Every structure is written in structure tokens, then in C-alpha cells.
Amino acid sequence: MTKLKVSAFNSMASEYDSWFEEDRGKLIFAIEVQALQQVLSPLPKPWLEIGVGSGRFAQALGIENGLDPSIELLKIARNRGINTFLGIGEKTPFESETFGTALLIITLCFVDSSPKTLVEANRLLKNGGKLVSGLVLRESPWGEIYELKKEIGHHFYKHAAFYNYAEVEMLLTQAGFSIEKVISTLFQKPDKVEHIEPPQQGFSPGAGFTVIVAGKN
Amino acid sequence: MKKELMEILVCPVCKGPLQLDIAKEKEGEIIAGSLFCQKCDHTYPIQDAIPNLLPPNLEG
Numbered sequence: 001m002t003k004l005k006v007s008a009f010n011s012m013a014s015e016y017d018s019w020f021e022e023d024r025g026k027l028i029f030a031i032e033v034q035a036l037q038q039v040l041s042p043l044p045k046p047w048l049e050i051g052v053g054s055g056r057f058a059q060a061l062g063i064e065n066g067l068d069p070s071i072e073l074l075k076i077a078r079n080r081g082i083n084t085f086l087g088i089g090e091k092t093p094f095e096s097e098t099f100g101t102a103l104l105i106i107t108l109c110f111v112d113s114s115p116k117t118l119v120e121a122n123r124l125l126k127n128g129g130k131l132v133s134g135l136v137l138r139e140s141p142w143g144e145i146y147e148l149k150k151e152i153g154h155h156f157y158k159h160a161a162f163y164n165y166a167e168v169e170m171l172l173t174q175a176g177f178s179i180e181k182v183i184s185t186l187f188q189k190p191d192k193v194e195h196i197e198p199p200q201q202g203f204s205p206g207a208g209f210t211v212i213v214a215g216k217n
Numbered sequence: 218m219k220k221e222l223m224e225i226l227v228c229p230v231c232k233g234p235l236q237l238d239i240a241k242e243k244e245g246e247i248i249a250g251s252l253f254c255q256k257c258d259h260t261y262p263i264q265d266a267i268p269n270l271l272p273p274n275l276e277g
Contacts, residue, residue, distance in 0.1 A: 006275070069275065074267055083222060086269045093229040093261075093270035 005110070005159045006069045009053075012155060013072035017054040027193055028186065032209050033060045035185040035199035036105070036134060039213050043130045044100025050089040050121060051107030055080040057134075063103060067092060089117035097126045105134035108168070109160040118175030125216045131177055133212045138162040142208030145190045165203055168212065177214035185209050218247045218268050228254035228261075229270050235261070 019025040040061055049058045052066025055077030066082045068074050074084045087093050089111050102121045111117045121131055136142050149157040185199040186208030223237055233256040241249040252261040262269050
């Protein structure tokens with residue numbers, strides 16, 4: 001991750017984290033957590049979240065370890081009880097075959113190199129390990145909104161690169177993973193999120209949040 | 218940083234072992250110190266109980 005990108009997250013750490021406290025933020029977060037919970041419980045421990053940020057997802061999901069290049073976000077994550085490490089997904093500071101499950105929750109869009117990050121995640125996983133990706137896909141109504149925000153120079157999204165489902169599938173395959181399960185949620189439109197909604201099995205281009213579980217080959 | 222986490226840490230660049238130097242410790246947690254990679258001849262600081270394991274070109 002470039003210094004510029006890290007600096008954006010460091011300087012806006014409180015603003016980023018406080019989004020989760022707003023009514024709309026709380027609801028979206030709850031919908032996304034529900035989808036992730038549906039796949040996580042049987043997955044092998046220990047767990048590592050790459051791009052843990054302020055530790056909101058890690059705390060809600062019981063993820064013990066978190067890596068992130070933003071020190072200001074990591075300080076918040078540490079206060080949430082996460083084992084925190086300052087570092088980047090492309091070059092992590094962990095022994096090979098350390099973790100049972102690695103998670104990339106709304107992170108693949110922000111890393112400098114998705115292929116390197118995924119190959120590195122593969123290295124960190126034990127045999128039988130799983131990679132869980134939580135994604136806003138480009139073909140979804142939410143992806144379209146974020147693409148627009150990127151174009152107008154939004155302080156976070158200008159640094160993002162959103163992928164479509166086929167691109168993610170290809171990236172995962174090239175990094176040595178096989179997709180085992182897909183969950184879709186957040187079918188409400190970005191300007192009209194009003195209620196909690198149950199996640200659905202399989203990929204759907206209408207979903208604002210997609211969870212992909214992939215196994216290490 | 219919990220001391221036992223040393224078991225899983227390596228240099229982010231060469232993936233070699235790191236030597237721990239503790240400057241301040243509290244209840245089994247390393248609050249300040251450093252991690253040295255002999256092969257890269259680089260020291261990674263531990264501050265506020267968080268190890269800074271950013272590759273050297275990203276340290277700020």
C-alpha cells in the first residue's frame with residue numbers, strides 16, 4: 001500500500017470508524033456481519049484478518065489477529081482486543097502455514113497488488129486452510145456507486161480498485177484457491193437501506209456485499 | 218504484543234527469523250522494543266504494543 005493511501009486512512013481513522021456508529025452504517029454492518037457469520041463458524045482457527053482496520057469486523061466475528069498498514073486504525077483495533085500487526089498484505093510478517101483461515105473483508109479493493117496479496121495469503125494458510133473474501137463487486141448497484149465516488153475523488157474510494165465476480169474468481173484461481181461457497185446479501189439499494197435482510201446462497205450481481213469462501217489447493 | 222506471538226513472526230521481506238529486544242513489558246505483553254532481522258540488517262520497532270512490520274520502503 002502506498003504511503004499516500006496509508007496516510008489517508010491514518011488521518012481519517014476516527015471518521016472511518018465513526019461511520020459504523022451512524023444508523024445507516026450500523027444496519028449495513030449488521031447485514032454484512034450476518035452473511036460472514038453464516039460461513040465462518042466451521043472454518044479452521046487461528047484466524048487472521050488482512051486489512052483489519054479499526055477491528056470492527058474482527059471484534060464482531062471473533063477474529064483473533066489483524067494486520068493493517070494504518071497505525072491509527074490499528075490502535076483502535078488493539079483496544080478492541082485484537083492482536084495487531086502493522087504491515088501489508090503483499091509482504092506479511094508471518095511464518096508459512098500459520099493460520100487456518102485468512103479474511104479479506106472489503107480489503108482486496110484497497111491493496112496495491114491483489115495477485116501478490118492472494119499468493120501471500122495462500123502461503124500463510126495451513127493445508128486445508130480457507131480464505132474468506134468480503135467484497136463489493138463492480139457489477140452490483142453498490143459497486144457502481146463506489147466507482148462514481150472514486151471518479152469524483154472520494155478520500156477513501158479514490159484509492160480503491162473494484163473487481164467483478166469473474167475477475168475475483170480468476171485472481172483466486174491464479175493464487176492457488178478454489179471457490180467452495182458464495183453468499184450474497186445487501187440487495188437493498190444504496191440510497192434505501194431500511195431493514196436487516198437474510199443472506200442468500202450463491203453469487204448474485206444484485207447483491208451489494210458478496211462473501212466468497214475459497215479453499216487452499 | 219503478546220510475547221508468545223514471536224513464534225509466528227518473521228521478517229516481512231526475507232521471511233527470516235527476528236531477534237526480539239524488549240524495552241518495556243507489562244503483564245506478558247511487550248509494550249516497547251524492537252525486532253531485528255540479521256539477514257536484512259533492519260530493525261522493526263515495537264511501539265504502544267504494536268510491532269511495526271512494514272517493509273522498510275513503507276516506513277513513515
